[in-house]
Amino acid sequence: xxxxxxxxxxxxxxxxxxxxxxxxxxxxxxxxxxxxxxxxxxxxxxxxxxxxxxxxxxxxxxxxxxxxxxxxxxxxxxxxxxxxxxxxxxxxxxxxxxxxxxxxxxxxxxxxxxxxxxxxxxxxxxxxxxxxxxxxxxxxxxxxxxxxxxxxxxxxxxxxxxxxxxx
Numbered sequence: 731x732x733x734x735x736x737x738x739x740x741x742x743x744x745x746x747x748x749x750x751x752x753x754x755x756x757x758x759x760x761x762x763x764x765x766x767x768x769x770x771x772x773x774x775x776x777x778x779x780x781x782x783x784x785x786x787x788x789x790x791x792x793x794x795x796x797x798x799x800x801x802x803x804x805x806x807x808x809x810x811x812x813x814x815x816x817x818x819x820x821x822x823x824x825x826x827x828x829x830x831x832x833x834x835x836x837x838x839x840x841x842x843x844x845x846x847x848x849x850x851x852x853x854x855x856x857x858x859x860x861x862x863x864x865x866x867x868x869x870x871x872x873x874x875x876x877x878x879x880x881x882x883x884x885x886x887x888x889x890x891x892x893x894x895x896x897x
Contacts, residue, residue, distance in 0.1 A: 733799070736763040736831065742770055744795065746821075748837040749862070758833075761794065768797045768826060768833060769896075784843055784852060785816055796896050797826035797833055802878035804835055805892060815846035818892050822878045824871070838864065838875040844886045851886045853879065 736742060740760045746753045756775035760768070774791040790811030797804045804823050808816040822840035826833050839862050841854040865872040886892055 733765045734828070735765055736760040736768060736828065738762055741831065743832045744770065744772060745832055745834045746837055747834060748839075753837065758795065763828075766799050768799070768828060770795050770797075770833065782843075784845070784850060785819075791816070797828075797835060799825050799828065801825060802838075802874045803882055805882075805896060807896070817843060817845040817850075818886075819843055820882045820886075820892075822875045822882075838862075838871065840875055840879045842879060842882045842886065844892060848886070848891045851883060853883065 738760055742758045742760050743755055744758050745755045754775060756772055758770035758772035760770055762769045772793050772795060774787050774789055774793065776787075777789060779786055779788040785808070787808065792809050792811075792813075794807040794809075795804060796806070802822060802824060804821045804826065806819045806821070808819060810816060820842040821835065822838045822842075824836040824838065826835050828834075839855050839859040843850070843852040843854060845851075859875065864875070882892075885895055
């Protein structure tokens with residue numbers, strides 16, 4: 731089946747799914763879609779601040795989100811309301827599904843945070859991943875998830891960080 735491209739400037743909806751249930755859905759605007767990588771922008775979708783200790787997401791923050799139809803992750807560049815980069819939040823997820831302007835991303839629990847200056851690279855939620863039962867339920871997907879996290883971390887630690895991936 732041929733891929734339908736989303737036109738730049740078009741409204742879209744991002745739907746994040748976890749363990750078969752919709753976790754959150756929010757509006758976005760398409761920046762680019764080349765048939766493999768889809769990039770959208772979206773403001774922080776919650777009305778309150780979420781403080782992770784290593785970064786705060788807050789109203790006014792703008793996310794430039796990169797999804798791939800053939801990769802097991804999504805990378806979200808985060809900037810504050812003034813446009814100052816905070817860093818990149820990387821979700822390990824099944825390849826994005828795109829239909830009727832909706833990007834559906836299935837979260838597999840593993841995440842990576844990379845600070846804007848690249849000095850902080852944190853693997854997140856490995857305990858949640860272990861507790862999810864994915865390794866027993868779908869060993870192939872679990873293996874792909876672990877490899878995706880390893881790949882993202884290796885890219886983040888190289889000169890240039892994640893920028894060449896998103897370019």
